[in-house]
Amino acid sequence: MTGDGVTRDSVTGGGTTGDGVTRGGTAGGGRVVTVETDRVRHAVAVLGRATFLAAVAGFFALPLLWLATAPFDAHPTITASVPEFTLRNFRALLDNPYVLSSLGNSVIQAAASAALVVVLAALAAYALSRVRVPGRDALLYVLLLLSSVVTGTAAMVPIFELATRLDLIDTHLGVILTLSGGLLPAAIFILKDFMDGTPTSYEESARVFGASPLQILRHIVIPVIRPGLATIAVWAVASVWGSFLTPFILLRDPAKAPGAVILYTLYTEGGSPRLDLISTFSLLYSLPVVLMYVFVSRRYGFRFHGGIKR
Amino acid sequence: MISLHGLTKEFPGGVRAVDGLDLAIADGEFFALLGPSGCGKTTLLRTIAGLEAPTSGRVVIGDADVTALPPGRRDVAMVFQDYALFPHMDVTANIAYPLRVKKVPRAEREAKAAETAARLSLSELLARRPAQLSGGQQQRVALARAIACHPAVFLFDEPLSNLDARMRLEARTFLKRLQRELAVTTVFVTHDQGEALAMADRIAVMSAGRIMQVGTPSEVFQRPANTFVASFIGSTPMNLLPGVAEDDGLHVAGAVLPPAPGVAGGEEIVYGLRPEYMDLADAARKDAFAGQVSVVENLGTSFLVTLEVTSPSGDHLVQAVVPEDAEPPPGARAWAVPRHPRALVYRHGALVVP
Ligand SMILES: Nc1ncnc2c1ncn2[C@@H]1O[C@H](COP(=O)(O)OP(=O)(O)O)[C@@H](O)[C@H]1O
Numbered sequence A: 001m002t003g004d005g006v007t008r009d010s011v012t013g014g015g016t017t018g019d020g021v022t023r024g025g026t027a028g029g030g031r032v033v034t035v036e037t038d039r040v041r042h043a044v045a046v047l048g049r050a051t052f053l054a055a056v057a058g059f060f061a062l063p064l065l066w067l068a069t070a071p072f073d074a075h076p077t078i079t080a081s082v083p084e085f086t087l088r089n090f091r092a093l094l095d096n097p098y099v100l101s102s103l104g105n106s107v108i109q110a111a112a113s114a115a116l117v118v119v120l121a122a123l124a125a126y127a128l129s130r131v132r133v134p135g136r137d138a139l140l141y142v143l144l145l146l147s148s149v150v151t152g153t154a155a156m157v158p159i160f161e162l163a164t165r166l167d168l169i170d171t172h173l174g175v176i177l178t179l180s181g182g183l184l185p186a187a188i189f190i191l192k193d194f195m196d197g198t199p200t201s202y203e204e205s206a207r208v209f210g211a212s213p214l215q216i217l218r219h220i221v222i223p224v225i226r227p228g229l230a231t232i233a234v235w236a237v238a239s240v241w242g243s244f245l246t247p248f249i250l251l252r253d254p255a256k257a258p259g260a261v262i263l264y265t266l267y268t269e270g271g272s273p274r275l276d277l278i279s280t281f282s283l284l285y286s287l288p289v290v291l292m293y294v295f296v297s298r299r300y301g302f303r304f305h306g307g308i309k310r
Numbered sequence B: 001m002i003s004l005h006g007l008t009k010e011f012p013g014g015v016r017a018v019d020g021l022d023l024a025i026a027d028g029e030f031f032a033l034l035g036p037s038g039c040g041k042t043t044l045l046r047t048i049a050g051l052e053a054p055t056s057g058r059v060v061i062g063d064a065d066v067t068a069l070p071p072g073r074r075d076v077a078m079v080f081q082d083y084a085l086f087p088h089m090d091v092t093a094n095i096a097y098p099l100r101v102k103k104v105p106r107a108e109r110e111a112k113a114a115e116t117a118a119r120l121s122l123s124e125l126l127a128r129r130p131a132q133l134s135g136g137q138q139q140r141v142a143l144a145r146a147i148a149c150h151p152a153v154f155l156f157d158e159p160l161s162n163l164d165a166r167m168r169l170e171a172r173t174f175l176k177r178l179q180r181e182l183a184v185t186t187v188f189v190t191h192d193q194g195e196a197l198a199m200a201d202r203i204a205v206m207s208a209g210r211i212m213q214v215g216t217p218s219e220v221f222q223r224p225a226n227t228f229v230a231s232f233i234g235s236t237p238m239n240l241l242p243g244v245a246e247d248d249g250l251h252v253a254g255a256v257l258p259p260a261p262g263v264a265g266g267e268e269i270v271y272g273l274r275p276e277y278m279d280l281a282d283a284a285r286k287d288a289f290a291g292q293v294s295v296v297e298n299l300g301t302s303f304l305v306t307l308e309v310t311s312p313s314g315d316h317l318v319q320a321v322v323p324e325d326a327e328p329p330p331g332a333r334a335w336a337v338p339r340h341p342r343a344l345v346y347r348h349g350a351l352v353v354p
């Protein structure tokens, strides 16, 4: 088939169309020229897009591939390779006394922060959406701006100072409060948008039937914004799970440190990374978040906007 | 019984949506609040429901002054314009919701919901979510939910406006029959005068937060108390022509019509006549409006003819409804003859005759 030939030509020709087109043109009449040209263009476009996507996908997939192979490799390097299969790395990892407890700490800090963020953000978003507060939008934007500083590096010294005075150093509570504080503004922002998209007539209707504010919240508001709450919860868990700096600075005792901090300790005395332990721990460390993601997405679905799915 | 005393609702920013309004609605009455968009109908309904607190005035339902009571303690049920069905609950749960709030046991309230649903032919749909229902079905679920809690008063905000034209006619009849059967005092809001005339026992016509006239559909239709009501009621707008009452008769747009009692001595009047009560003649008459046919509109079994009338007092448009096959061609000269006994005479915007 001519089309195929042209495609192959242009592939070998390094993707330039000129050659194929001219030859197609001399072979057929005027109408064939345009058809051929179109076909060549189409083929090259498809090929170009596929190559580009493959490159991008490879760029993102290779580290993940490493994560899948290295833990089972007897001699892992920093490149992904076919492993010399072993489970020895896992045993070596579990010999480290802090590994399992660090994952437990991660769970405590992430779950508590997510719960705190979801509850407080839901209440704040509901109030901000339903009650006319002067300067409400300005307040939200300022909070949003500051929140990127609060959990960021810039405010670490004052936060440490504050935590010391409040006796929150070396406590889960200190980490939970600091991280939640950083997540709250964005959570409020997203949930408020969600509430804004929900007609007030639902709540008013329930009110006319005699429902109390608490009943309205339980029966109507929470079920209606549930996908939003699920989104916020997962996002909060994932952010806390991946937080390094805050727990690193606020926690002295390695028995309280979360996974992200313990990962940083898996070095030899000489200071070179123990790739066997790091890769194995990385795998253990990422699995819970992935599982949670799949579970929540199945159960509730994610949405970042309000309004009613019809 | 619902009575409103000097009810005023002023929104922040100074909009007076309801302005010193007095109204009494009898037990079991099907009462329409009719008016153009933005005249304060919804606000009035929400104030009766308790969703808005009045700036001043009182709301009395039955024998109790409910002005300070929250909505849930007024024994009213409201159907919102968007129906406000809870999207995450199926039809049964929606209908049973008022009973759930009242802590009725689950089995009992679901039985009650099924019974109410059956009455509104919703039995097939009990397990569906609102998103899976048509507009008409949603409307009936909203009605069922309101009925299930046995309130003393129904409040409907434009209950038919989200339906298409044919559904609306069916729903009208259905709603009126339902209200007859239940005999519950019902206030419904509409901007559609045809709907109000067809369904209501009595109508309050509103404009800018005030009541312009209260009466039965025939009263409001036949004797509009002022020119606002006259122009608002009727499927074809009433002819409202300025004129002067002299001793020899009413001089209106070039025609001399018989004198009317109560106006005389060169007083300025407005002569009102529905197009349905206007006949066309093809020869000049003293008591007719002479003009040229400018538009002929087909109304199905009749035609609406618009005449351009030129007179010493100015140019006017006069409309007449003529039977089919009797319509004049556009551009023809024609004379519109009012059936004078049907005429309404307004002075300073208020009705004087009859
Ligand atoms: N929550 C509100 N805040 C300020 N103005 C309002 C509010 N609700 C209604 N209005 C104003 O009050 C007037 C009456 O509104 P509404 O009762 O909704 O009219 P209708 O239902 O007759 O169309 C309108 O001018 C409207 O803009």
Ligand SMILES: [Mg+2]
Residues within 6 Å of the ligand: B041, B042, B043
């Ligand atoms: Mg309205």
